[in-house]
Amino acid sequence: MDLETRAIHVGQDPEPTTGAVVVPIFQTSTFAQPRVGEHLGYEYARTGNPTRTALEEVLASLEGADRAVCFASGLAAEDAIFRLLSPGDHVIMANDVYGGTWRQIDRVHRRWGIDVTAVDLADLDATAAAVRPETRLLWAETPSNPLLKILDLTALAELAHGHGARVVADNTFATPYLQQPLELGADLVVHSTTKYLGGHSDVVGGAVCTDAETAEELAFLQNAVGAVPGPFDAWLTLRGIKTLGVRMDRHCANAQRIAEALVDHPQVVEVAYPGLATHPGHELAAGQMRGFGGMVSLRVAGGIDAAKTVAERTELFFLAESLGGVESLIEHPGIMTHASVAGTDLEVPDDLLRLSVGIESADDLLDDLLQALG
Numbered sequence: 001m002d003l004e005t006r007a008i009h010v011g012q013d014p015e016p017t018t019g020a021v022v023v024p025i026f027q028t029s030t031f032a033q034p035r036v037g038e039h040l041g042y043e044y045a046r047t048g049n050p051t052r053t054a055l056e057e058v059l060a061s062l063e064g065a066d067r068a069v070c071f072a073s074g075l076a077a078e079d080a081i082f083r084l085l086s087p088g089d090h091v092i093m094a095n096d097v098y099g100g101t102w103r104q105i106d107r108v109h110r111r112w113g114i115d116v117t118a119v120d121l122a123d124l125d126a127t128a129a130a131v132r133p134e135t136r137l138l139w140a141e142t143p144s145n146p147l148l149k150i151l152d153l154t155a156l157a158e159l160a161h162g163h164g165a166r167v168v169a170d171n172t173f174a175t176p177y178l179q180q181p182l183e184l185g186a187d188l189v190v191h192s193t194t195k196y197l198g199g200h201s202d203v204v205g206g207a208v209c210t211d212a213e214t215a216e217e218l219a220f221l222q223n224a225v226g227a228v229p230g231p232f233d234a235w236l237t238l239r240g241i242k243t244l245g246v247r248m249d250r251h252c253a254n255a256q257r258i259a260e261a262l263v264d265h266p267q268v269v270e271v272a273y274p275g276l277a278t279h280p281g282h283e284l285a286a287g288q289m290r291g292f293g294g295m296v297s298l299r300v301a302g303g304i305d306a307a308k309t310v311a312e313r314t315e316l317f318f319l320a321e322s323l324g325g326v327e328s329l330i331e332h333p334g335i336m337t338h339a340s341v342a343g344t345d346l347e348v349p350d351d352l353l354r355l356s357v358g359i360e361s362a363d364d365l366l367d368d369l370l371q372a373l374g
């Protein structure tokens, strides 16, 4: 079955006692057991909940993974991955990862003996030079946030595997509809399901999709640490996933249109969008993705003040953090989403704005940006 069909059917058979065609919200903390030591598959809702199971099954299918394990947020999912490591282990991380990912490893896990090096993973020689005998993970995000760099997942997997390390791909920006990291050689896929998978800016969640053995360790952590999504959150995410394909097609078309229109605008210094032929990762993206995504970044002429003015002047594009919802958003990464990396190697330009292009009419979105830039 194709992905669009699996998004609607996998893990989502009609409910057997009533025939409800939508997976119910199993809003319960515990499950009655017929006999001591015997249960019907569920005991306690931190350990497992049928609404969450449905979400885990569909996510595993979409990413082509043995199993998916869901968490209360993308960062909780990432935390579980880092907990697979031991003191002394080393991680190589893309030098423009999501700011919260960097903050977590740098300020939380480093204290427990995990070392990390930030590298431009688009530079394979620099990446190879950063590998140490104790390197366990290579952490890639492609397209990256907020600079929309494209990384060669196949080449990175080859490099990592040659040194006994594994590749984690943050597939939040691309989604499994546009990119299949496990097929390209990655070992674990991590998601902030808050973004395109949920798709409606109404829920926070995360997931890891991987092989059965690693997923078993992650499921142990899911239960032992307890950062689980509630049943309503799992249900909202499931509901969003059903329309992933049609939403992503529209996000891609709208973003392409806006990127092409802004490229020659006198108030715009640079547009970063992998769908532009001038983007350095364009060929690579065309090879490893089915579309170029809904995120566009631009540098505004006139520096930080001009960038802030534009961000505050849009009307349809709400000034807000996050991304991946049906409504368009604009933000200033330097002051907003990426404030946690200010003053580090991961700092972003202060005239940069990031657009999460929604699925409204492209004409209306473009008019809004042009009036804000004008």
Ligand SMILES: *Cc1c(COP(=O)(O)O)cnc(C)c1O
Pocket (backbone or CB within 6 Å): 073, 074, 075, 076, 098, 100, 101, 141, 145, 170, 172, 173, 191, 192, 193, 194, 195, 204, 205, 206
């Ligand atoms: C938002 C985001 C995260 C973190 O996810 P939360 O759900 O906010 O915890 C991680 N990676 C990327 C690329 C993101 O955009």
